[in-house]
Amino acid sequence: MSAVVVNNLNYRYQKGGKQILKDLNFTMEQGQIVAVLGLSGSGKSTLCLCLGGIIPHYLGGQMSGQVLINGQDTAKCKIARLAPEVGIVFQDADTQLFSPTVEDEIAFAPENLCLPSEQIRHRVDAVIDMVGINHLRYENTNNLSGGQKHLVAMASVLTLDPSILVLDEVLAQLDAAVKKNVTEILLELRRRGKTIVIVEHELEAATIANRVLLLEDGLLVNDGPASLLQDKELLARHKLLVN
Amino acid sequence: MAFMELLQVSFSYRGQKQLLNDINFSIHNEGITALTGPNGIGKTTLSKLMVGMLVPTTGHITLKGQDISGMTLAQIGRLVGYVFQNPEKQLFCPTVSEEISFGLQNLELPEHDVQRLVKENLPYFELEHLAQSFPLQLSEGEKRRLAIAAVLVLEPELLVLDEPTTGLDAYRKHLLGECLKKIVASERGVFMISHDNNFINRYASRILILENGRLKEHGC
Numbered sequence: 489m490s491a492v493v494v495n496n497l498n499y500r501y502q503k504g505g506k507q508i509l510k511d512l513n514f515t516m517e518q519g520q521i522v523a524v525l526g527l528s529g530s531g532k533s534t535l536c537l538c539l540g541g542i543i544p545h546y547l548g549g550q551m552s553g554q555v556l557i558n559g560q561d562t563a564k565c566k567i568a569r570l571a572p573e574v575g576i577v578f579q580d581a582d583t584q585l586f587s588p589t590v591e592d593e594i595a596f597a598p599e600n601l602c603l604p605s606e607q608i609r610h611r612v613d614a615v616i617d618m619v620g621i622n623h624l625r626y627e628n629t630n631n632l633s634g635g636q637k638h639l640v641a642m643a644s645v646l647t648l649d650p651s652i653l654v655l656d657e658v659l660a661q662l663d664a665a666v667k668k669n670v671t672e673i674l675l676e677l678r679r680r681g682k683t684i685v686i687v688e689h690e691l692e693a694a695t696i697a698n699r700v701l702l703l704e705d706g707l708l709v710n711d712g713p714a715s716l717l718q719d720k721e722l723l724a725r726h727k728l729l730v731n
Numbered sequence: 732m733a734f735m736e737l738l739q740v741s742f743s744y745r746g747q748k749q750l751l752n753d754i755n756f757s758i759h760n761e762g763i764t765a766l767t768g769p770n771g772i773g774k775t776t777l778s779k780l781m782v783g784m785l786v787p788t789t790g791h792i793t794l795k796g797q798d799i800s801g802m803t804l805a806q807i808g809r810l811v812g813y814v815f816q817n818p819e820k821q822l823f824c825p826t827v828s829e830e831i832s833f834g835l836q837n838l839e840l841p842e843h844d845v846q847r848l849v850k851e852n853l854p855y856f857e858l859e860h861l862a863q864s865f866p867l868q869l870s871e872g873e874k875r876r877l878a879i880a881a882v883l884v885l886e887p888e889l890l891v892l893d894e895p896t897t898g899l900d901a902y903r904k905h906l907l908g909e910c911l912k913k914i915v916a917s918e919r920g921v922f923m924i925s926h927d928n929n930f931i932n933r934y935a936s937r938i939l940i941l942e943n944g945r946l947k948e949h950g951c
Contacts, residue, residue, distance in 0.1 A: 501868060527900045528872025579871045579898065582817055624771075631744060634816045634894060635770030635926070657871065660897045661816075663769045663926050689872075689900045690927075727902035 489559050491652055491683040492516035492539065497553035499534060499543060505550075508534045510706040512553070516699075518651070521674065521684045523694035523714075525728055526703035532687045533579055535703070536656045539685065540576040541567045558651060572601070575645030579656040579687075581637035584644070585629045590621065593629055594644045601648070611647050619643040620669055635661045642670070653677065654685045659693040671696055691717055691728065702726060732796050733757035734889060734920065735781065735811070740790035742773070742780060750776055752944035754790070760888040760920040763911055765931040767924070768941035774924045775816055777941065778891050781922070783807045812887030816894045816924075818878035822866040827858055827877055830866050834885045848884050855910070856880040857903075871898035879907070883914070890914060892923040896930050908934045 492515060499509040508531045516522050524532050537543045541562040544551045555562040557573050578584050587593035594615055598608045616622055621639050624632065629640060638658050645653065653674075659667050674684055674696060688694045695717055702710035704726060710716060716723075723729035740754040750773040758764055766774055779785040780792060783799050792799045799807055815821050824830040828849055835845040853859040856876040861869060866877055875898045883890065890911075896904050904927075911921050911934055925931050931938060938949035 528876075528898065528903055529870040533870060580817060580819065582819075631747075633771040633775060634897075639770075657898060661770075661894060661926065664928070666770055689898070689904075691901075728900065730901045730905040 490515040490556075491518045491520075491558060492685075493554070493556040494538075495554040495556075497535075497538060497555060498551065499531075499538065500550040501534075501547065503550050508706050509538070512708050514701060514708060514711055516652075516683055516685070518683050519678055519681050520699055521678050521686065521697045522699045522701060523697035523717075524685060524687045524701045524703060525689075525691075525694060527727055529705075530703040531706040532703055533656050536576055536654050536685065536687060538562070539652070539654055540574045541565065541570040542576070571597070571650075572648050573650055574652045574654060575648055575650035576654040577638065577642045577645055577656065577658050579658075581634070581641040584641050585632075585637055587629060590624045590627050590629060590632075590640050590643075591616075593640055594647050597644060597648045611649075615643045615647045618646065618673060620666075635663060635666060638662065639666065639670075651681075652683045652685070654687075656687045657689065659686070659688060660690060667693070689728075691723070702728075733793075734760040734795060736793045737781070738791045738793070740780060740787045740792060742776060742785065742788050744776075749788075750944060751780075751941075754946050756939065756946055758889070758920060758922060761918065762915060762936040763921040763923065763934050764937045764939060765923050765925055765935035766939045766941060767926065767928075767931060770926075772941050773944065774941055775893055778813070778893055778922070778924055782811050782813045782891060784813075808887075809885075810888050812882035812885055812890045814875075814878050814882050814890070814892045814895060816897070818871075818874040818898075819867065821878050821881070822874060825865060826863050827866055827869070828853070828862045830877055831881050831884055834881060838885070852880050852884050857906070872900060872903055875899060876903065876907075879910075883910070887919070889920045889922060892921065894925060895923055896925060896927045904930060 494512050494514050497509050497512040500507050526532050538555050544563055545567045585593055587596055594612050595608055598611050616625060619639050638661055697714050700712055700716045720729055736757040737754050742751040743749040768774055780787055783804050794810055822830055824833055831849045831852055832845045835848055853862055858877060914921055940947050940949055
C-alpha cells in the first residue's frame with residue numbers, strides 16, 4: 489500500500505474562486521523523501537494542507553478528487569485519526585504554537601492521546617534531544633526566534649511519531665548549523681521508514697530528496713528523480729533558477 | 732553624521748539573561764547592510780530596537796542625530812520602514828490594493844497620487860492580478876511581496892527587512908534583489924536580516940555578524 493495516493497485532486501478556496509490545484513495525480517511510497525518545488529502561489533502549501541486533511545475539514549472550499557493516507561481517505565476520516573499518521577509543520581510556525589512553554593507544546597499532542605505520563609515524558613525527552621532544543625525546554629514559546637519556533641513546531645509534530653512528515657518551508661529560516669542538523673534528522677527518519685514531503689524554494693535544501701514534484705499554477709508539470717535538480721535548463725524554464 | 736547610530740546598546744527581555752551586549756555600530760542611508768548569525772541570537776530583537784519597538788536596557792540609538800527614545804513610532808516610521816519576519820503581522824486591510832494605499836493615505840497624499848503609486852507598485856511586485864484579493868488568503872511569498880510593497884511605497888530613507896527572502900522563490904528573490912538595488916540607487920539604505928548566504932553575498936555591500944550578544948563586521 490502506498491503511503492500517499494492523490495487522485496484527480498482539484499481545489500478552490502472559494503466556490504467560483506481561482507483554482508489552486510488542478511487535477512493532481514501521484515503516489516508516494518513509504519521511505520521516500522519528496523521535494524515539492526514551484527513558484528510562490530503555485531499551490532505547494534495548499535497541497536500540504538490537503539495531505540494533512542486540513543483541507544477539506546477545516547478550510548472547506550471546493551475540493552474534488554481523493555487523497556489517501558496509508559489507505560485512508562482524508563475527506564472521510566476524522567482529522568484526529570489523521571493527525572498521528574501525518575505530521576505537518578506549517579510555513580508560519582506561529583499558527584501552530586499555543587502552549588505557554590516549549591515543553592508543554594511538545595507534550596500537548598501525546599497528552600491528547602491520553603498516553604501514560606511515563607510514556608509522554610519519554611517521548612518529550614527523546615524528541616527534545618533529537619531536535620537539539622534542550623536549552624529551550626522551559627522557554628515561553630512567544631519569546632522564541634522564527635527559526636526556533638520552527639524547530640519547536642517540528643518537535644511537537646515528531647512527538648506523535650507520524651509515518652508521514654510534511655515540512656512546509658521549514659529549512660528556510662534556520663541557520664546553517666541547525667539546517668544541517670535538521671537535514672540529518674530527516675535522513676535518519678527516512679532510514680526508519682518515514683515518508684517525508686518537503687516544500688522548499690532552496691534547491692540546495694531539496695537535494696536530500698529522492699524524488700521531485702514540480703508544480704506550476706496548480707498543475708503537476710514534472711514528477712521525476714532528484715536528478716531533476718541538476719537540470720539547470722528545466723529549472724530556469726520554470727523560474728526556479730535565476731542567473 | 733551617520734543616519735542611525737547604536738551606542739553601547741544592551742538588551743535583555745524582562746527576567747532573562749542579557750541577549751545583546753554593548754552593541755556599537757552606525758549605518759548610513761546608503762548601501763545594503765546584511766545582519767546574519769545563528770537562530771535565537773537576537774537579530775530580530777536588534778532590528779526591533781532600531782525601529783523603536785523595543786527600548787534598550789542600556790545605551791542609546793540615534794536617528795539623524797536625534798535619540799529615538801524621544802521620538803514617536805510614527806516619527807521613526809517616516810524615516811525607517813520595517814518589514815516583519817512574519818508578514819501576517821502587518822497585513823490587515825481587506826484588499827491588496829488597500830494594503831498598499833493605507834500608509835499613503837495616512838500621509839494625507841492626494842487620492843490621485845495614492846492611486847497612481849498603487850498602480851505603479853502592483854505590477855512591480857507582480858500583485859496586479861491579486862489587487863482585489865484578501866491579503867491573508869495569499870500564499871506566503873505573495874504576502875511577503877505585499878508587505879514589502881506596502882512599506883516601500885512610503886519611500887523610507889532606510890528600509891529594515893527581517894528575513895525578506897523566506898517564502899520567495901528564486902525568481903522573486905531575484906526581483907527583490909534588483910528592487911533593493913534600485914532603492915540604494917535612489918540614495919536610500921537597506922538593512923536586512925538573513926540566513927540566505929547566497930542572497931547576502933550577491934547583494935549586500937556590508938555584512939554584520941551577531942554572535943554571543945556581540946556584533947562584528949564580516950572580515951574584521
